[in-house]
Amino acid sequence: MTERSLKLANRPAVVAAMVLFTVAAVTYWDASQMTARATYGMGANAASYFICLFLAVLGVGHLFTAFQTSAVDAEDADWKAIGWIALALSGLIGSIWLGAGFILGSALLFAFTARAFGRKSLGVDLVIGVAMGLIIFLLFNKLLSLALPQGPFERLF
Amino acid sequence: MDAINLLFEGFALAIQPANLIFAAIGVLIGTAVGVLPGIGPALTVALLLPVTFKLDPGGSIIMFAGIYYGGMYGGSTTAILLNTPGESAAVVTALEGNKMARSGRGGPALATAAIGSFVAALVATVALAFLAPALVKVAVKFAPWDYFGLMLIAFVTVSATFGSSPLRGLTSLAFGLWLGLMGLDQLTGQARLTFGVPQLLDGVEVTTLAVGLFAIGEALHVASRHLYKPEKPIPVKGSIWMSKEDWARSWKAWLRGTAVGFPVGALPAGGAEIPTFLSYTMEKKLSRKPEEFGSGAIEGVAGPEAANNASAAGTLVPLLTLGLPTSATAAVMLAGFQQYNIQPGPLLFTQHADLVWGLVASLFIANAMLLVLNLPLVGLWVKLLRIPLPWLYGGILVFASMGTIAANPSVVELLLLSAFGVVGFLMRRYDYPVAPAVVGLILGPLADNALRRSLQMSLGDPMIFLQHPSSAIMIAIATIALIAPFAFKGLSRFQHDED
Numbered sequence: 138m139t140e141r142s143l144k145l146a147n148r149p150a151v152v153a154a155m156v157l158f159t160v161a162a163v164t165y166w167d168a169s170q171m172t173a174r175a176t177y178g179m180g181a182n183a184a185s186y187f188i189c190l191f192l193a194v195l196g197v198g199h200l201f202t203a204f205q206t207s208a209v210d211a212e213d214a215d216w217k218a219i220g221w222i223a224l225a226l227s228g229l230i231g232s233i234w235l236g237a238g239f240i241l242g243s244a245l246l247f248a249f250t251a252r253a254f255g256r257k258s259l260g261v262d263l264v265i266g267v268a269m270g271l272i273i274f275l276l277f278n279k280l281l282s283l284a285l286p287q288g289p290f291e292r293l294f
Numbered sequence: 295m296d297a298i299n300l301l302f303e304g305f306a307l308a309i310q311p312a313n314l315i316f317a318a319i320g321v322l323i324g325t326a327v328g329v330l331p332g333i334g335p336a337l338t339v340a341l342l343l344p345v346t347f348k349l350d351p352g353g354s355i356i357m358f359a360g361i362y363y364g365g366m367y368g369g370s371t372t373a374i375l376l377n378t379p380g381e382s383a384a385v386v387t388a389l390e391g392n393k394m395a396r397s398g399r400g401g402p403a404l405a406t407a408a409i410g411s412f413v414a415a416l417v418a419t420v421a422l423a424f425l426a427p428a429l430v431k432v433a434v435k436f437a438p439w440d441y442f443g444l445m446l447i448a449f450v451t452v453s454a455t456f457g458s459s460p461l462r463g464l465t466s467l468a469f470g471l472w473l474g475l476m477g478l479d480q481l482t483g484q485a486r487l488t489f490g491v492p493q494l495l496d497g498v499e500v501t502t503l504a505v506g507l508f509a510i511g512e513a514l515h516v517a518s519r520h521l522y523k524p525e526k527p528i529p530v531k532g533s534i535w536m537s538k539e540d541w542a543r544s545w546k547a548w549l550r551g552t553a554v555g556f557p558v559g560a561l562p563a564g565g566a567e568i569p570t571f572l573s574y575t576m577e578k579k580l581s582r583k584p585e586e587f588g589s590g591a592i593e594g595v596a597g598p599e600a601a602n603n604a605s606a607a608g609t610l611v612p613l614l615t616l617g618l619p620t621s622a623t624a625a626v627m628l629a630g631f632q633q634y635n636i637q638p639g640p641l642l643f644t645q646h647a648d649l650v651w652g653l654v655a656s657l658f659i660a661n662a663m664l665l666v667l668n669l670p671l672v673g674l675w676v677k678l679l680r681i682p683l684p685w686l687y688g689g690i691l692v693f694a695s696m697g698t699i700a701a702n703p704s705v706v707e708l709l710l711l712s713a714f715g716v717v718g719f720l721m722r723r724y725d726y727p728v729a730p731a732v733v734g735l736i737l738g739p740l741a742d743n744a745l746r747r748s749l750q751m752s753l754g755d756p757m758i759f760l761q762h763p764s765s766a767i768m769i770a771i772a773t774i775a776l777i778a779p780f781a782f783k784g785l786s787r788f789q790h791d792e793d
Contacts, residue, residue: 222691273692
């Protein structure tokens with residue numbers, strides 16, 4: 138019973154160890170696929186193998202700490218707020234992916250992020266987001282000649 | 295004196311009207327962004343990099359210097375007036391500074407922070423100007439094995455030696471090193487960890503990682519913990535000027551803070567937190583009014599703030615002379631230099647001497663501008679602190695993703711940015727330091743190259759690192775620095791058992 142509660146209290150360390158082992162395995166697999174050879178010394182895969190080993194050692198280290206009681210207590214998270222930010226980022230990514238342009242994307246990003254931080258008036262925030270995206274677009278595409286993704290709306294300018 | 299001549303030439307470049315304007319714009323936007331809560335200097339520089347993309351290298355680097363010092367200064371304003379330090383090095387400033395602001399002495403607190411920053415940056419920049427050429431003379435003799443040894447020291451000190459947990463620090467470093475593997479290998483052209491995605495062949499951008507970890511990670515963290523309670527900045531009442539007593543209590547603290555901060559920054563020891571804490575305890579011991587500490591002692595603002603700035607200027611020494619970033623901010627700066635195809639290191643001083651000295655001169659100018667512009671503009675910065683947090687974070691995310699797609703307009707880059715944001719959130723939540731990941735990403739490939747070039751020169755014999763005394767000593771230092779925290783932990787546990 139005590140052991141079980143110990144384990145539960147340190148679950149993040151166990152999860153971190155699992156992630157480290159997985160990444161180490163992926164790195165090992167990737168390094169074993171490499172074909173370029175070096176004439177002398179180490180090839181391109183040597184660093185991969187080294188980091189794979191490093192990750193595995195850290196994974197073992199995490200497993201050790203998982204059996205000690207000194208885990209960091211993470212407070213409860215507001216997953217709804219996280220969800221809104223995830224939606225905000227997906228809004229931007231989707232908008233760029235579908236070729237709808239930067240201004241719409243940034244308006245969605247702005248409004249949904251503001252929602253995550255407790256704003257209720259989504260409509261107002263969308264308008265602000267469009268205005269902000271427009272200003273940034275004009276400033277950077279016209280003044281500093283950076284290429285921000287363009288959709289039908291951006292091509293009007 | 296060679297350095298003085300070169301510095302004068304640098305001033306001749308920096309004082310041209312166009313460059314002065316660049317410096318002024320840099321200082322203003324650097325402070326404006328740095329003032330925003332939750333944004334430290336590293337993120338300020340990363341967010342504002344795209345603004346300088348299309349300028350010529352000279353102008354953009356000068357603007358950069360302004361952004362860097364402005365961002366540093368802005369962070370202390372937030373710490374004092376809002377008690378939300380944007381970076382770990384400003385935590386100590388918030389300790390006494392916020393107490394001072396609460397008891398109606400916000401003005402003098404801001405003033406001593408500003409003048410202390412000015413003094414520290416001035417002294418540290420002079421030290422930089424004289425130390426750098428001497429160091430460059432040594433650094434040109436460095437062989438790949440020496441660089442490898444140096445990078446090992448940087449890796450260990452940044453991640454393990456001074457953090458709260460060596461294991462978590464090293465894990466963060468490993469994450470950065472792993473990301474550094476991605477892309478085409480510089481020596482053989484072998485693709486590593488690209489999983490057949492063509493956009494990954496160029497590797498991971500340092501700015502994408504920094505912005506993802508710092509900006510998006512922070513936004514997720516703050517949102518998840520409901521940290522957006524309406525916290526109002528404390529209004530600055532009365533005179534912002536310091537009284538005679540304030541001056542008397544501040545000036546020694548400034549100089550002591552500078553003396554502590556600069557060497558720690560200049561050594562590849564990483565982090566401005568240590569000198570700020572050191573300076574704080576030192577001032578507390580030396581103060582004639584130690585009872586004021588905890589309720590707003592001016593020395594407790596003056597010393598750590600000077601230490602913070604001196605250390606930040608100190609990190610420019612290894613950055614410019616060796617190409618070795620020892621803090622997240624320095625790593626982002628290095629990424630910025632690389633964007634203009636400038637590789638800091640000993641060669642920079644011979645190939646682009648005008649640029650280096652123009653930068654050093656601009657640091658002086660930016661520093662002076664900060665002092666002249668910022669104290670009178672304090673009202674404006676306070677207004678910026680009043681932006682409601684939902685809009686603030688919305689704006690930060692828009693600007694962050696804008697910078698990412700402006701540098702590299704692809705969906706893959708945005709997906710990476712979001713993924714780094716999630717990682718940054720988890721790292722914050724479970725108390726993993728973020729800076730080692732950024733340093734690992736930028737130094738990892740360099741260390742890989744140094745290691746393999748050494749082994750090519752020795753025809754594959756790894757003993758080459760131990761046969762040269764210089765690299766052997768550096769590897770020994772790195773090993774000791776790695777083992778020390780574990781050993782001390784064991785030691786202190788042992789002592790604990792004794793009691």
